Amino acid sequence: MALTWTHKDRGEIRVHENLEELSIDLVDYIAEISEASIKEHGVFCIVLSGGSLINLMGKLVEPPYNKIVDWAKWYVFWADERVVGKNHDDSNYKLAKDTLLSKVNVFPRHICSINDTVSAEDAATEYEFAIRQMVKTRTVIASENSDCPRFDLILLGMGSDGHVASLFPNHPALEVKDDWVTFLTDSPKLPPERITFTLPVINSAASVVVVATGESKANAVHLAIDDLTSLETSPSLPARLVQPSSGNLIWFMDKPAGSKLDGFKFSE
Numbered sequence: 001m002a003l004t005w006t007h008k009d010r011g012e013i014r015v016h017e018n019l020e021e022l023s024i025d026l027v028d029y030i031a032e033i034s035e036a037s038i039k040e041h042g043v044f045c046i047v048l049s050g051g052s053l054i055n056l057m058g059k060l061v062e063p064p065y066n067k068i069v070d071w072a073k074w075y076v077f078w079a080d081e082r083v084v085g086k087n088h089d090d091s092n093y094k095l096a097k098d099t100l101l102s103k104v105n106v107f108p109r110h111i112c113s114i115n116d117t118v119s120a121e122d123a124a125t126e127y128e129f130a131i132r133q134m135v136k137t138r139t140v141i142a143s144e145n146s147d148c149p150r151f152d153l154i155l156l157g158m159g160s161d162g163h164v165a166s167l168f169p170n171h172p173a174l175e176v177k178d179d180w181v182t183f184l185t186d187s188p189k190l191p192p193e194r195i196t197f198t199l200p201v202i203n204s205a206a207s208v209v210v211v212a213t214g215e216s217k218a219n220a221v222h223l224a225i226d227d228l229t230s231l232e233t234s235p236s237l238p239a240r241l242v243q244p245s246s247g248n249l250i251w252f253m254d255k256p257a258g259s260k261l262d263g264f265k266f267s268e
Ligand SMILES: O=C(O)[C@H](O)[C@@H](O)[C@H](O)[C@H](O)COP(=O)(O)O
Pocket: 049, 050, 051, 052, 053, 080, 081, 082, 092, 156, 157, 158, 159, 160, 163, 164, 165, 166, 189
């Protein structure tokens, strides 16, 4: 059984007994938001990241989800992408395609991945342009509170340094306010060239999920969620800057990742 509670301003926290339980709860949540979004506006605009998150979504391609999800209504985007070829093992697109997208009926034209034949800067510019076109044609809803798209669901992993998407602590990409997509050529996590959604886009989504597993994430989880002492305050921890302005924020974690949260108690 998951331990679930809502922090006064850091969203809903779900600490799972193990990875199996976490992945079932995660795909249940994704299927639920997919259904609600399609009912509300005809499509589901989902944003993926890279890393372990994708394997935790693996049950989506198994019964009952593969049958109940309306894949034809899905539009798929990435919160960040490594600027490598689409067949490269580092590609977030390849990871999602091999694990999920090739196994269900998402239309290839609904899969919005980056141009892998240009520089990081051009890939970011083109990706933002493509999203702007989709906002104009109302495939992606425009936010009412900001000059940003309002994606139905943005799924983020979190690094042990507290990075989300490719927004790393103390990196200038964290400060970008006017672009929807920016680029890096010096990512502390390899590979160095990446594109990433900016914080205003992440914080304009209808729902944002952060997934963190394993003990190496425990300190970053604590710094991202708990009320901090003046000694601990870490204003530039990217995961703490995830604060949807009019959307939901949910943290999915396992016990080791949640073990340093204030008041963490688990009923055995
Ligand atoms: O492309 C990337 O590198 C990711 O989008 C990145 O933000 C990832 O989600 C985290 O680093 C967590 O990755 P793990 O879950 O594998 O630790």
